[in-house]
Amino acid sequence: MQFLHDPNFSHSFFLDVTRIDYQQDMPAQVINDYGYSYIMFRYGTIDAFDHNGAQVAVPEKFIKGTGDFFTVKAYKEATWISIELPNHILHSITKIHGVKNRNKLIDLSLYVDDDTLDSLYHKLATAMTIEDITIITDHHLRSYYKEWSVLYPSVEIVNHIFHKKGKVTVSELADRFPYSERTLGRMFLKEVGAPPQRFANLVRFNNAIRALETQENESLQSILEKFDYYDQSHFEKDFKKFLGQNIKEYKNEFNPLLSNALARKYVKLDL
Structure with missing residues (x-):
């Protein structure tokens, strides 16, 4: 497993960026909630199960907010790219009551136009540094940042x-x-x-x-x-x-x- 992360990461909108590449099948791992929202990109095969053990579909491009733990099993040649955002961003993007979004992996294509999202997804696939991931994501999503930055009470x-x-x-x-x-x-x-x-x-x-x-x-x-x-x-x-x-x-x-x-x-x- 190759884990790409910058402990000194700083950005005006993102809190953190991580890339994980799997060189072999991995045993199931429990992933707990950290109280943030995440935009995530999946490449290859990754299975996910909710806190009740029910398998959930994992979109290629999705957003997730605060919820319960998930169990994740990744397979050889799979990749996660995770962009951590402030907690309220999920509500800013979806405009849906938070409880209704709880424990859901929400397809990002519902909120970002297909051409932009497809281009972002394919270019991130070969981005092998945190800096490159950040630059590519900024280029594709910057026009959404203002809309997504509404401050709630x-x-x-x-x-x-x-x-x-x-x-x-x-x-x-x-x-x-x-x-x-x-x-x-x-x-x-x-x-x-x-x-x-x-x-x-x-x-x-x-x-x-x-x-x-x-x-x-x-x-x-x-x-x-x-x-x-x-x-x-x-x-x-x-x-x-x-x-x-x-x-x-x-x-x-x-x-x-x-x-x-x-x-x-x-x-x-x-x-």
């Missing part, structure tokens, strides 16, 4: 949740922003596709996962406490919710750092 709140690394409650959001908890709930279901507390918990979980991957010398217990998990069972409930597996079951050939991190012994310190 949820945008500032979502940015605050990311800034707080998910360590925030709905009542705290209602105190900070001029919306009641009930209004926040309706807003997030429409624009984000998930209730605000679930979205915040997802962001917190992903930040905890990143810390586990990168902070090799810190104990599991210490990292979990930083993210307001009061014990390991609390974290394991989120792990099951967002990745569909128990920690002991989790195996990911794409991410050996996380697999190794989860093998650390959890020791509760007596203070």
Whole structure:
């Protein structure tokens, strides 16, 4: 597997760009949600299954927003190109209530003219650097960026949740922003596709996962406490919710750092 990514990537519209090329058939892998929207391009054969285990069709060019985990199986000579976008972009593009888009891989041809999209798809196939992928995508889609950049009321709140690394409650959001908890709930279901507390918990979980991957010398217990998990069972409930597996079951050939991190012994310190 060849993984193409630039950790220093910067762009006025995209958050990140990734390309994955598969040199052999891969075992099924669980892909969790990170709370963003994605424009994705598939080349070759890739099977996908939703959180209930039902197989879903994978268009060649699609957009996906916040939802539950997917299980993905890629085959030899397949390729993913993934363009990460702010969470609200899915709603900006489709103008559809977020809950109705949840867990759907939406054909991008419904929102971009066929000639533009076909040209983009074929030129990206041979783009082997992040810079080339970005330049080609900009050339084809730049005229859509303004239309897709409509700022909804949820945008500032979502940015605050990311800034707080998910360590925030709905009542705290209602105190900070001029919306009641009930209004926040309706807003997030429409624009984000998930209730605000679930979205915040997802962001917190992903930040905890990143810390586990990168902070090799810190104990599991210490990292979990930083993210307001009061014990390991609390974290394991989120792990099951967002990745569909128990920690002991989790195996990911794409991410050996996380697999190794989860093998650390959890020791509760007596203070």
